[in-house]
Amino acid sequence: MGPFSANEWLHIAAGTAALCIGMAPLLSTKGERAHRRYGRMVVALGAVVLATALYGVIVGTAPTALIAVTLTAGYEYVGSLRALALRDRGPGWLDASVACAAIALATLLMLRGGPGTASWPPALAYGTLGFVIALALYDLSRHFWPALWLRRARMFDHGLKMTGFYFAMASAGAGNLLRDWQPWSQLLPNVFGILVIFVLALAHMRRMRMNTLA
Secondary structure: OOOHHHHHHHHHHHHHHHHHHHHHHHOOEEEEEEEHHHHHHHHHHHEEEEEEEHHHHHHOOOOOOHHHHHHHHHHHHHHHHHHHHOOOOOOOOOHHHHHHHHHHHHHHHHHHHOOOHHHHOOHHHHHHHHHHHEEEEEEHHHHOHHHHHHHHHHHHHHHHHHHHHHHHHHHOOOOOOOOHOOHHHHHHHHHHHHHHHHHHHHHHHHHOOOOOOO
């Protein structure tokens, strides 16, 4: 089997496939047939990636930073799918429960601390967990403006969270497989992901402005 276990090989294979196929929905026009078809593939592969990562965290001795990345990717994955599911209603009790659970888990990991490694330093853990908490607080705020969120931000949420999930996978994969290139192998996918999200946010705001003027 080599240096990796069966779970790790499955995790790597599903993650590699998700990253390759994920370029299609990322670059295609939202709502088109290709976007939906390849998006479903990424969702299925993402479920395998997260399941194998969670298994590795439970049975292994993963550093806190890697657990934080897994929590971030999982929260963005679930949040993206929930945004699609909420077609005609605002966030409900299930969404609030998931957000509160994410905040609780992130806080617990911060208090727990734990040893880091050269590939997964503690500083990365705190930054990642802070991001999860900020995102969960934003999600909780949606309960105070559900109509506006449904009309203006629902699909925006889906796109940005799935994009974040994509680059979280890229960062985790590069950080694990290209350890000799640390910290850049892990940081550069995150930096590039932030730039992509920024461009998508600008495009969304421009589209909303044009729709308002029309």
